[in-house]
Amino acid sequence: MTVAKNLDESENVDAVLLDAVNLALHYEMARDESVVVLGEDIGSNGGVFRATAGLKDKFGFKRVMDTPLAEALISGMAIGMASQGLKPVAEIQFMGFIFPAFEHLFCHAGRMRNRTRGRMTCPMVLRAPFGGGIHAPEHHSESTEALIAHIPGIRVVIPSSPARAYGLLLSAIRDPDPVVFLEPKRIYRGAQQLIQNNGQALPLDKCFTLREGKDISLISWGASISETLQAADVLAQKNISAEVIDVATIKPLDMRTILSSVATTGRCVIVHEAARSFSVGSEISAQVSEKCFLNLLAPVQRVTGFDTHMPYFKNENYYLPSAQDIVASALKTFKES
């Protein structure tokens, strides 16, 4: 972790994903004084992962609010703040504790604009670290993005690199609608990337093609992007050219990019940590099959978590998709076609 004093004021910085989140928050709070931050331990403590470090000192307790321990409250207050012209960026300490916020996300955040025919809107961001792989206690490792993606009127965004974390968080904050911004904590302190700290945002409705290829499309998001890219390397050694797509904006879902990739390659592997069934992967697999019916050379493959509980950490590696798993599934599409 490299968050340093005044790092936020530098122009170009080598940053890990966590730094990038911190930088984006600093940048946008300085730029737009209607942005406020709230959550548990996000003030004096700077967040349990330090994602909000330095904000309270810089912007004061009125804009950086440690809340009482109550997630329904955090989400509901964010809606109330948003209604009065603020842009709250609320943190749920871990995604495993997001459930009390569901009523507010589903019944209010996602539908305030619709319900009032545009009179009242809900420009808020709900950030939460998610996913497994850091040997955390129970409830600290789940990936339940599918639950939120099913909610109308919400955006769901998941970055998979420092640069995308920076650009996507900026656009999430600037977006006039509610965004659930999920941060893959396994790669919080992953590879550094040079970030231009210039406030440049990224689009919220486009997948990112990370690697072009012609034989197979590998579709993933979040922390699993690392394993997916590794798998692409292994496949390259086997003379298989894999296209790698980072979905990133889970909802609304940019199927156009995915479909046009699969239309070319004819093969598709979807990779995610979340439980297999009734998942974001299900939707992508369904649409790929429905819409690339004549182009598909083999059944879509899914490399996912299981429909079990996320096991406690001693066994979590048996749950998480690995590069070998992806390679194995990719190779299947060549055998079965």
Next chain:
Amino acid sequence: MTVAKNLDESENVDAVLLDAVNLALHYEMARDESVVVLGEDIGSNGGVFRATAGLKDKFGFKRVMDTPLAEALISGMAIGMASQGLKPVAEIQFMGFIFPAFEHLFCHAGRMRNRTRGRMTCPMVLRAPFGGGIHAPEHHSESTEALIAHIPGIRVVIPSSPARAYGLLLSAIRDPDPVVFLEPKRIYRGAQQLIQNNGQALPLDKCFTLREGKDISLISWGASISETLQAADVLAQKNISAEVIDVATIKPLDMRTILSSVATTGRCVIVHEAARSFSVGSEISAQVSEKCFLNLLAPVQRVTGFDTHMPYFKNENYYLPSAQDIVASALKTFKES
């Protein structure tokens, strides 16, 4: 609505779906004194739909408990009761108000058995009326079964006829694991059926094939079963023989029955009221395409609600799948193949 005094003691009764729920509750509470019922307005009032009518008079306030207005509490207390050897059947008044129960469903009900390696279990039922079509106010018409189906360790069951409501509710109560039992309220007072009030339960892990056919498989559940059966009639007039499958047990999902149907017919239409994306229909479509890859003669079709909010009731008929919609999608599978 035909719930009459002592109807519950009759042997054979003509019952609508709502009666069947009431009968099953009466039957099982009489048979097993560890069964208790709790929820808002379920006691003196007999439930806002009268599903629990007569229970309090018959079994007393200790087993039929009007709770304070708090859904997190209702679900959490049910877990606590279940842990001490009771079999709570809790009611959430409308599925639109189930969200405060999510933390308890996801973090506890579904994982108590797993977490304690079988020491503590959670034999509870959470009943909730759901779905549109009765001109109800905001939040009273959504279908969010996908959210619950994504939760490990939970069963999700949806009856679509009086007989299946009776038999499935009995097995839900008797099942040693937590079951979310969703009652399609649009057909609460639909067609009557003769019910043998003999305590006979139905399996919790099998789809019901309601009509056999060889040209196309229509897959649905809940209230949409009516329109799906109507569509099958219309298709029959066009000399298309449609198989109709009522999924009924959404989770665990009996894909075997669905896949073997589609393997024969080569065509598949999935019908549900819920929003289209990241839905139960997505999972079924994905698996059908993945596993009937060589048998499918046309892309899987989905006839669903939209990824919008459930519109207020003046427009709800434009949201709900109709028989014509199903027929149109079915015909497409013949054109495109």
Next chain:
Amino acid sequence: MKRAEHLVTNLGHQSLVQFHLDYIQFLGEQSQWVSERPGFASDDWLLKSYEYMVLNRVFDQKAIALQRTGQLGTFPSSLGQEAFGVAIGMALQKDDVFVPYYRDQGAHFLRGHKMEDLLLYWGGDERGSAAGPKQDFPVCVPIATQITHAAGAAAALKIKGQQQVAMVTIGDGGTSKGDFFESLNVAGVWQLPLIVLVNNNQYAISVPREMQCGAGTLAQKAIGAGVHGVQVDGNDVMAIYQAILEARQRADDHKGATLIEVMTYRLADHTTADDASRYRSSQEVKEAWLKEPIKRLQSLLFDLKLWDSEKEKTLQAQCTDKVDNAVKNYLNTEPQSPQSMFDYLYSEWPENMNEQLDILGDKVERMDNHH
């Protein structure tokens, strides 16, 4: 089995802390003054309150009639609780934030909402919530959720250094739900300019107040959150208003939030979908009618020589006219297009929804052909 064998109760005890709560009332059940007439309650003020309470009642009656004839959806009458909504409407200032629940007709009218908009809402048309003060929240159905929004709005006012208050309503049943408590709690610790008004109409659908909470009053829920609490006679529009004025004063003085328990009685069914005779006696309802707020205020107006039967007749006729006019506008409102359900999903149209819009287009065509 004796559990606590060696127990001497109170051993080791010292007194830690004390609390007390007040009750506010000006007008007794016989419309007699039980306290000095408050300064705000000018003749005009009393007359205006009365007129809005009557309008509220006439509107509710009409809405029920519309529902019974299939021209409106489920509707929650505020019969017997007119003083609650009207006192709030009278006390709200233009730039306050009002966060209603679903039984606040009186307040809405004073807030400038059109009656036809309320009818649209309960008639199943989203446009019913399109108008009104920009900062006010729409009708809220999921119980108690609105109070967290109000807390957020109050926090926003405080952050922005504005002088207004956020005023939120909730039912007695709503005080059992976590959101109520979480919001009061944050209001206490952040000293928010929040006024919480509980319409304690004694029932949450069928569940009577005593089965909702074991405490003697709902006002005492303020204590655990460290906010000010008070109980008032909800059939006395002045008592409610006085409590709100005091609460606003506290907010202005940066003394934080107030919880006001307003003692009313729900004289009608919970909504048109309910049948209250299943769970409460007609005797109980009859007794409650003796205390109802409109009659009580009317008697005072008569006593003060501000009212007579002629004026009453005129007022009734005026209210009926207004309501009838609104109903006409409501019934003549052109329906929204089916496609309108896609409007306002996001600020910008998401390209990936085009496919679904096409599906809807085909569906509408089929429906048109079919009819």
Next chain:
Amino acid sequence: MKRAEHLVTNLGHQSLVQFHLDYIQFLGEQSQWVSERPGFASDDWLLKSYEYMVLNRVFDQKAIALQRTGQLGTFPSSLGQEAFGVAIGMALQKDDVFVPYYRDQGAHFLRGHKMEDLLLYWGGDERGSAAGPKQDFPVCVPIATQITHAAGAAAALKIKGQQQVAMVTIGDGGTSKGDFFESLNVAGVWQLPLIVLVNNNQYAISVPREMQCGAGTLAQKAIGAGVHGVQVDGNDVMAIYQAILEARQRADDHKGATLIEVMTYRLADHTTADDASRYRSSQEVKEAWLKEPIKRLQSLLFDLKLWDSEKEKTLQAQCTDKVDNAVKNYLNTEPQSPQSMFDYLYSEWPENMNEQLDILGDKVERMDNHH
């Protein structure tokens, strides 16, 4: 802008209701008696309490060491709060239902839980929660959820006509979450045999108690729910025990639930993943050390001539032995199979999971080949 122009504060007020709360303490900060020695506090009782408190502390130290060396996951020490867990463990009867949160080591040991099981739990192995009294709940991580389970368990006891109580623990932070309030509320209205113990250790991770709630005490949250509330000195194991005895008596007398606010101080970091120096001063911690419960009880034992430095040495050695032994067992535990993650998903194996079991099988094979 003056908002409430015509306002005469307190106009129309009458007094409605009063409340008061007690504080319980026997042993002052200097280990002096501030109240008569209670009957239950026999020499044996005091010695047993002391021994378990010391065991608790030794265990916590060892667990932290294991975490620091990569042999355990995140761990929440109960340093400074040993009287809390031990008083509960002492007061629980065999057939009571205990519903812990995650910082109750002392209570678990007295409940018969093996230390190695607690280590397994925090070491990332589900089998850590497999043993223990059948009716007791496992460690609970999602804050405050456990209290609704305890309310349900208490209701079950009452429905079944059993005499036991349900005893639940929760942190000061946990008292801000809806579940806390919803459960207290139902306990009040249903008069449940429920004893709620708040470990008010002054922090919820970094958030100090005063930023959690604006009320002077957490005990007063009982008032709004209509249950009995009391505050006790949490560094005095007898005070906590006395409060529990009184609460049990109330339950036995069908007088319902009790909320006990136990005043402690979290001397350690929140967990091993936390660094408390980021948000509180070392001075504050130093002062808290002067009041800590083990030293306080030890001084009493010395005063009562029940203790000497020889005994202390023996006890420390015994505790270290016990803990070392447990650690050895923990570290020697064979890992669960990867497939064990599918166990206990449902009571019966769902046929449709066979496919996923096969996928896992292939995955395990690949991993084995790869290493």
